[in-house]
Amino acid sequence: MIPPSDSRRVRPKRALKIVATALVAALALISLRVGGKPEAELSADLPGIGPRTVVTALGREPDRGLRRMTLELLQGERVTPLADREFEPRPVWSFWGESTAEAQIAVPVGSTVTEGLVAGEATLRLTLWRAGTWLRTPDPVTHELLLPVRLTPPRLSVLSSQHYPRQGGSETVVYRFGEHVVRHGVEVGERFFPGYPLPGGGGSFTLFAVPYDLASDATIRLVAVDDLGNRAERAFVDLLRPREPRHDMINVGDRFIERVALQIESQTPELTATGSLVERYLAINSGLRASNRKQIADLARDSAQEFLWQGAFTPMPNGQVMARFADRRTYFYEGREVDRQDHLGFDLASVKRAKVPAANSGIVVMTRFLGIYGNVVVIDHGYGLMSLYGHLSSFEVATGDRVARGQTLGRTGQTGLAGGDHLHFAVFLHGVATDPVEWLDQDWIDNRVLAKLGIATGSAS
Ligand SMILES: [Zn+2]
Incomplete structure (x- = not known):
């Protein structure tokens, strides 16, 4: 049995213990409480890189928030930085308040926007840094996406001859194209006439009309565009016969x-x-x-x-x-x-x-x-x-x-x-x-x- 006089002496000791425990806990927290492992996602709007493909990078860390996000394009030894963003993560002692739980960047890549791009393959590398402490600096998370790079237009050859449409009239063109073509037909000024496979095989054809009011500087082009946006064009009209307005x-x-x-x-x-x-x-x-x-x-x-x-x-x-x-x-x-x-x-x-x-x-x-x-x-x-x-x-x-x-x-x-x-x-x-x-x-x-x-x-x- 403890005499009542003793309990009075124990109380400050216990308080001291509580304070010490709290201090240790706080010290451990600020030393060790790094942010959660970020989630990374990478996607592209086309199945590879041609003239212009938009790459979307997504980073997610809902605990203390993201610290930094970079996106690079790698081809062999060459590293092309595409984006670099830094964020202010939530302080180590804070469990609420401002932070960047999620960030997204969309960057165009391709021969029209990226210098030194060569055909073959390219790796897109997304790197995400999370919040650290004075003791711990966790390694960043990286995520990669490998994409084919094709920079040459598809093959396109005109098979038919004698194209001399009349303004306001119609015309036919027969042609053949190479691999990966997803869109083909005839562009007449702003208008597009889609092509179709020849019913008997051996090529494709487009039936098109030349609008009666086509602007005199408008062009007529046979086009074939591949899945990466590479575009082949042919001017095939031999003669455009004008129309006298009535x-x-x-x-x-x-x-x-x-x-x-x-x-x-x-x-x-x-x-x-x-x-x-x-x-x-x-x-x-x-x-x-x-x-x-x-x-x-x-x-x-x-x-x-x-x-x-x-x-x-x-x-x-x-x-x-x-x-x-x-x-x-x-x-x-x-x-x-x-x-x-x-x-x-x-x-x-x-x-x-x-x-x-x-x-x-x-x-x-x-x-x-x-x-x-x-x-x-x-x-x-x-x-x-x-x-x-x-x-x-x-x-x-x-x-x-x-x-x-x-x-x-x-x-x-x-x-x-x-x-x-x-x-x-x-x-x-x-x-x-x-x-x-x-x-x-x-x-x-x-x-x-x-x-x-x-x-x-x-x-x-
Ligand atoms: Zn009428």
Whole structure:
């Protein structure tokens, strides 16, 4: 038994022990409490390094936070520093407060941004330092990513000859390319026409259109791009034949505007009828026209990868041509010019509510009311080639139907922006309107498309 007087003497001793223990613990903490082992991740947006690949490095240390992060590119003896960042980790005695638990850097590497890069392989090395103490400096964590380096463009050779497209017309090019190519086709100014493998093998081909309004300094190039972004280009057009613009004047009156505006507005929810009659007309003639053209262009993305057509196109055999492709129209209202638009199809007139036959075989991809075109049928003929039939009064086919040449699609009418009963016939290649005249011509198709492709198809039946 301990006498009560003793316990009073023990208390300061115990307190001293507690303080000493705490001091030792604190000393141990500030000597030994380094940050946790950082986690490192490295990734690249391409499967290797070519002209420009973006490498993303990620470091993570949620305990005391990162201290430093470096990224280097190693090729043989050569070390190229790409990034070096330092951070302020949390102090050793602190369990909360500011720190960098996670950091990410994205750096472009490649022949266009990295000096001295050579073909072969390259190692990307991410190094992460964690917080240390006065006694301990833990080794940094490194993480590496090995990537192939390819700096030469893919092989690309043009197999076809005699490329002399007309402005506003279409053309075919046949070619062959080397390994790793992920994108190929023809660039016409800002537009891209994708290529496809030849159905019989032996190469690839692209059917493309030269926009009727292509800028005079725009280039036409066959391109092949590999998975690392290396790009081969060929200028293959022998001659670009210019197109003489044709001008046309159109007077629009109140009665015409009232009829078409009411009809189009009532079937176009995104169009709000505001302003005067002529303002409503202009909203349709320019704004809605542009958005309708985009809706048609969007259809091309899902175009079939097969030739669904055969021989020359024959839209409305008895139709009389009322307006031609790329007519430049100036619109007048009460004697003053109010708008300018280009007519990107053929207008064919016959009797009222005449039967409209499919100009060639294919798959119906649109049957609906589409703004300026009114009731419209669009047929996909494969490889981005489509034909359009506008202003119909009725439909006799449905979206998804497979149609044969000559099959009745519907009847002519004056729905949409039409002054009278007629058919608006248009041909598109990947959403770019092209002159239908070429596609109506069996000789042109034989020489400029089929002969180049080496495909023997039957002529118009
Ligand atoms: Zn038309």
